[in-house]
Amino acid sequence: MTATLSEPGQDVSSVAPAARSCRLCGSPELRSFLDLGATPPCELFLTAEAAGGAEVTYPLHVMVCGSCLLVQLPPLITPEETFTEYAYFSSFSTSWVRHAAEFVDGAVERLGLDGDSFVVEVASNDGYLLQHLVPRGVRCLGIEPSANVGDAARERGVPTLTAFLTPVTGERVRAQHGPADLVVANNVYAHIPDVLGFTHGLRALVADDGWVSIEVQHLLTLVQRTQFDTVYHEHFQYYTLLTGQRALAAGGLTLVDVELLDTHGGSIRMWARPAAAVGPGAESERVREVLAAEAAAGLHGVTGYDGFATAVSRVRDDLVEFLIDARRQGRTVVGYGAPGKGNTLLNFCGIRPDLLPYTVDRNPYKHGRLTPGTRIPVCPPERIAEDRPDYVLVLPWNLREEIVEQLSYVREWGGRLVFPIPSLEIV
Incomplete structure (x- = not known):
């Protein structure tokens, strides 16, 4: 499915009934804030056996209450579905x-x-x-x-x-x-x-x-x-x-x-x-x-x-343009990390193995699995040193200082790190 960004203030009458009232104050005055299309739950990594099957996706449409201003997603999945067994340690x-x-x-x-x-x-x-x-x-x-x-x-x-x-x-x-x-x-x-x-x-x-x-x-x-x-x-x-x-x-x-x-x-x-x-x-x-x-x-x-959706479009466009240009130039790009936020980024930007052949993660639970929606393989961190890619796309950008230290060895072959948020940066 192609992700779309709704216009600020868009009517949300087509949203499921559960999303039509604020969960904090009960007001029906909900405005569209950001629409990222539909994606699978971000921590539902696929096993190799499940890769041939279907994935359930849910709208990722954020709204703001016009009364109390709480920004919120409709409860389309339950905490029990996400947290009974969890991939994040x-x-x-x-x-x-x-x-x-x-x-x-x-x-x-x-x-x-x-x-x-x-x-x-x-x-x-x-x-x-x-x-x-x-x-x-x-x-x-x-x-x-x-x-x-x-x-x-x-x-x-x-x-x-x-x-x-x-x-x-x-x-x-x-x-x-x-x-x-x-x-x-x-x-x-x-x-x-x-x-x-x-x-x-x-x-x-x-x-x-x-x-x-x-x-x-x-x-x-x-x-x-x-x-x-x-x-x-x-x-x-x-x-x-x-x-x-x-x-x-x-x-x-x-x-x-x-x-x-x-x-x-x-x-x-x-x-x-x-x-x-x-x-x-x-x-x-x-x-x-x-x-x-x-x-x-x-x-x-x-x-x-208002205006946030436009800024989000610019981030997506810059990242996809970089990945396409790198592929055309014969440069290799792999990922570092498989956090939930990374899966939102990958799905919204439409990034799949043709642009990012794999990502790595320190969590053994995720090794051998595929990222939800985009089906990108998750490998052990040692894979980067073995393959010596030209670029490493850092998905958990919020841990920048820690990850720059962990990936310092990438300099040995002239590799560079790519941070997609808040704007594309190559270091």
Whole structure:
């Protein structure tokens, strides 16, 4: 299917009924923000046996609520379809593990966490973060729906419950383990279609005087840096600080502070507390500064979202033109990484093995499989040194510093790295 970009403000009456009302405020006033056509779910890598069969695709059409401004995808797939068995293991990124360790150091100091404290991480993956609390003697629990990555966490000595967070799950954990002094939710707040139920689950977990820390990609940087490849079906919504504040408030939590992070191309770390624990005007100066920056960029009104689709078209055109020119010149181009964002990029740009014969990934789970939709083989990283390609297209561009170091050996034969986002760059 040829991907198309809809015009900003386009009527969405043809969208499935489930997409016609905002999941946060219930408003029917939804405007088209970005239409990337139809793709398979980004983490459903194909085995060789499945390669001859059909793939199910779903529309990747993002809308913005004209009332509360939440940017969102319709819930066309369920979390159970994506996260019961998951291909992403956080610990394969050394920079992400380092980021988690630095967060733990800061949280211990900020909140005075010790042996009497209790920390819960929701969507704890393979224990990449909580593993740093275990040797400190801080009682902790991971809540992770994917059994396969939860097993990896338990092997690290991180107690892990296999479950999705709901208000009922939160109450059960609280009843069994007590209220949490800190609840961490990194890169999951965008992954849940029931944002209200999930937020109520966070409130159920946290102590009445406790803290909630949420990291999520910042929509401001997504727009400013044309990071459209972070749009995929398991990301149900995309947050400004304003809409994050509104979502938290709907579940009984008050935003009190924010940090701007470089992770995932630009993220926010929202610090919240139960509403009853803070008084009016509790937000920090940093909260006011970030809200002002969003307003200045036009993202506190629906017209500020116009024009993004045009910028996305330019990124696609430049990348495809480079790949076609390289092929005509007899140059070889291979990929590095097989992240979810890469599959959005590959599918929207129509890049298949004729332009990118293979990509490599450090995760053995993906080796021997094919990328969803585009059917590009995923190989071990050693393949690059064996083949000595002219160019390496870096798909997880958000890990640029880490990957430039990992691929430093490409210089030995004069190879160059290609970064597609925010604009084509060859280094």
